[in-house]
Amino acid sequence: MACRTFFTIFCIFATHLLFAQTSKRPLVHADYDRWQSVRSEKISDDGQWIAYQIDPQEGDGMLHVSRAGKTQSAGGPARPSYSFQRGYQAQFTPDSKFLVAKLKAPLADTRKAKLKKKKADEMPKDSLLVLNLATGAATKLPNLKSFTFGKEGGTWLAILQDANVPKLLTEARATPKKDTLTPTQPASTTAATASSARKGKKLKGDDLILLNLADGTRKSFRNVSNVVISDNGRTIFYSKEVSDSLRKSAAVVPGVYRFDTDKQAEVLVDTNSRMKQYKGLVVDKAGQQLAWMASADSTGADVRVFSLYYKPLQAPVAAKGKRTRPVSSETRVLADTVSKALPKGWSANEFREPKFSDDGTRLYFSTAPIPPRARKDTLTPDDEKVKMDVWSWTDNRLQPMQQRRLKEEKERGFLTVCDLAPGSPTYGKVTLLANREVPTVTFDPKANARYLLGLSDLPYQVQASWDPGHTDLYLIDTQTGEKKKIANDLMASNIKLSPLGQYAIWFDERDSLWRAWSVPAGKRLDLTRGLPAKFFDEEHDTPNLPGSYGTAGWTKDDRYVWLYDRYDIWQIDPTGQQKPVNLTKGWGRKNRVRLRVADLDESRESRTQGFSEEQSIDPSKELYLTGFWEDDKHTGILKGTAPAKGDIALSTVASSNHRYFGLNKAKNASTITYYRGNFQEPINLYVTDTTFQAPVQLTRANPQQDSIRWGSVELVKWIGTNGVQLEGLLYKPEGFDPAKKYPMLVYYYERNTETLNDYRAPAPSRSTINIPYCISNGYLVFVPDIIYTTGQPGPNAYDCIVPGVLSLINRGFVDRERIGLQGQSWGGYQTAYIVTRTNMFRAAMAGAPVANMTSAYGGIRWETGIVRQFQYEKTQSRIGGTLWDKPMNYIENSPLFFANRVQTPLLMMHNDADGAVPWYQGIEMFTALRRLNKPVWMLVYNGEGHNLTQRHNAKDLSIRMYQFFDHYLKDGPVPVWMKEGRTAVEKDRGEMKYEIGDN
Secondary structure: OOHHHHHHHHHHHHHHHHHHOOOOOOOHHHHHOEEEEEEEEEEEOOEEEEEEEEEEEEOEEEEEEEOOOOOOOOOOEOOOEEEOOOEHHHHOOOOOOEEEEEEEHHHHHHHHHHHHOOOHOOOOOOEEEEOOOOOEEEEEEEEEEEEEEOOOOOEEEEEEOOOOOOOOOOOOOOOOOOOOOOOOOOHHHHHHHHHHOOOOOOOEEEEEEEEEEEOEEEEEEEEEEEEEEEEOOOOEEEEEOOOOOHHOOOOOOOEEEEOOOOEEEEEEEOOOOOOOOEEEEOOOOOOOOOEEEEOOOOOOOOOOOEEEEEEOOOOOOOOOOOOOOOOOOOOOEOOOOOOOOOOOEEOOOOOOOOOOOOOOOEEEEOOOOOOOOOOOOOOOOOHOOOOOOOOOOOOOOHHHHHHHHHHHOOOOOOEEEEEOOOOHHHHOOOEEEEOOOOOEOOOOOOOOOOOEEEEEEEEHHHHHHOOOOOEEEEEEEOOOEEEEEEEEEEEEEEEEOOOOOOOOOEEOOOOOEEEEEEOOOOOOEEOOOOHHHHHEEEEOOOOOOOOOOOEEEEEHHHHOOEEEEOEEEEOOOOOOOOOOEEEOOOOOHHOOOOEEEEOOEEOOOOOOOOHHHHHHEOOOOOOEEEEEEEEOOOOEEEEOOOOHHHHOOOOEEEEEEEEEEEEEOOOOOOOEEEEOOOOOOOOOEEEEOOOOOOEEOOOOOOHHHHHHHOOOEEEEEEEEOOOEEEEEEEEEOOOOOOOOOOOOOOEEEOHHHOOOOOOOOOOOOOOOOOOHHHHHHHEEEEEEEEOOEEEEEHHHHHHHHHHHHHHHHHOOOOEEEEEEEEEEEEHHHHHHHOOOOOOOOOOOEEEEEOEEEEEOOOOOEOOOOOOOOHHHHOOOOOOOOOOOOOOHHHHHHHHHHHHHOOOOOEEEEOOOOOOOOOOHHHHHHHHHHOOOOHHHEOOOOOOOOOOOOOOOHHHHHHHHHHHHHHHHHHHOOOOOHHHHOOOOHHHHHHOOOOOOOOO
């Protein structure tokens, strides 16, 4: 009886397993939209709350807010405490009591408005979400443009709403149930503005709501163009702009205002009846200094001249023991057309926002020459006006590059500084730091070094067309503006200033040395000469100079700089007083593990245009590092003892066949989040603490994958034709049977084996095959690495790819009659080349291939305006010489010259707005094969660039590419578009021709 019972249970269990296996289905194109990604995680400063988004590829996403590690469900991920549809860009307030986020307009509403051809200002608007984390009460405000609050403190939230939305948004109540929708618009401050709104006239400025999160108090103001809050949150400033009718009626006074948070009253800071526009309002961290730009020109003026204003809100305090001379609290003009510190005809540049240094002793801003007002020809019809470019050999930059950089050049500004240090003998002095000869000067608002770093490539702009990367390096004196050249004609990378400005450091690519300039000593230093380590890229295989592995940063007080070699971390004393130290004691090289310092500082501001920040490493604290194990490609997280105590003793706290990345730590707590995933496991967010014990999985993205036929990936090795040991990735379908024969697709682009443990989401193709889709539908996918020498990029690809394919055929599970090739761009070129060398592939798809290197050599990369010569001589194309020096290399590596050898059906995609590989390259290959009566198709997506950006086009490419491969590699039916083409008339009628024809 017991045996019978066991047998019955076994049968039920076996049947269940069989059903579970057979119930899985392959991926279809309709699956792409719902595939999710976890992103944009934020941790509250106290470490108690974590916010993150789970967004589908297309559709409305979800913002989740979870308690850190306290809501884990049995056998699954933690359950979020709160969830909000379409939430994004969430931020926690500094006191960790509230979360503020944006809510996107529903996608369905946006699509509906597009169908009705609504104008941009008529499209559905975002809303604001304010969540009380203690009570769960959620407040929403419609028509959001932006919000801001103090980075370090305060309880006031400033919200800008679109003042010109005709109707208020209404939306369903979101979870949790304690939502309150507050549709009330800000009360008009004047009868005139209310009247304008009723008449449908477009108002100037936006509506400002100031919300006190502590007690719910609200204040509302109209016609607001800028709003800023000091970092401590105690002071709020905003500017007002008004229409001429309001200006004449004196209903609203234009100018800059302060909101007194104690008295909850509006205070006029400054006004000027002439000013029509205000921009760039900034306040220092302490809320004691204010700057802004204003112009008397209207928005529609051809040339707008802005002046920069500065106002101290209280007298500056001198350092202890120093006198401070009286400083006027009156508003000052720092930069305008008559400023003596600026060249004649210069003024403030409106396109770069001013920035106070963190200690408030400097104001950095941008100035520029005022362009001449346009002379409009009103006597010549447009169709009779001459439209012509002059290309001159004397031009520093080619005309196409000038056109691509037209906006940048028209908006170009030059860094300028005003000394605001109390007690400084140069207090109030304005100094021009950058100029036309040295246009690029970077600064760090956290440090006030006397000298800044300037770069200029002006002397080398002509030769940059074929030999890019040359630059001169300058030290800029912030007190005088004097420029001292410290390096001439550098070929360098990682050029930066140390945090305190005592050293300029760079990697000199000509001799593979790290060098520095000592500002105090005024001399150059060779930091790595003679060290038993390689600081250049050991795997570099292009004809140009190799770059470095980068820096981890500087320790406090600019004492040491930490440099990476391929595996380890070196500590260098720039003074030379102490010998260089391998901090990781060679553990990385011995174990072939690439060690890199993990940046856990969530409070670090992202680098923005105009300044850069270089943070200091605290050697008294424990380190967290990421590791990449080269032999089997897995990753992990390591912990190191404090470097100040001696060499770093390493321990691995997380390591597995996954990709670990995105470490993030709470500002004032031990809470840490990170992402983990691999090919079979979708990327999810985890939370732990600094011990990395008992991590909690916060998310479970893409549960639908459990019902999909997925697959696996393994690392494979073989010997190339050139005798080199090679590696690649082999992706296999779920339930792979080595006794069966499978069709196989081969995809490549440089080297990819490091992505062994990367998750690959199903998605419509922008240009390449989607590996999960392919293996889910019964293909093997082989991704070989390619190693190059100079001058033979085509043969190099053949010597790596073909032996790899043959090695897999020899293993018995590849159907040698059903193998396809696919590559895009550089991979597209190699596809086109390989089918001229062998007929072993049944079908091939080449995206944006270079067919003729001789014609491509002198062409333009239209997305940048740069001539393509450098690419062939120095970088990816790897010819290593000019067309006239190595003509046979260009010809022998060009598929076009051997098109008559092609026997493989070829599908190409080459779009008519491709800015990287000229469209005519695809045309040359297509017309050659067409004349030779070879089966060839070319898909051209109108207005698209090198890779598809519009999702509907990517979906179309996916359908056609897999129909092509399925036909040739699986004996699938031929679709009508392949059999008959698609005429211009059929395109005009919207006929897609996906359907299957008579076969």
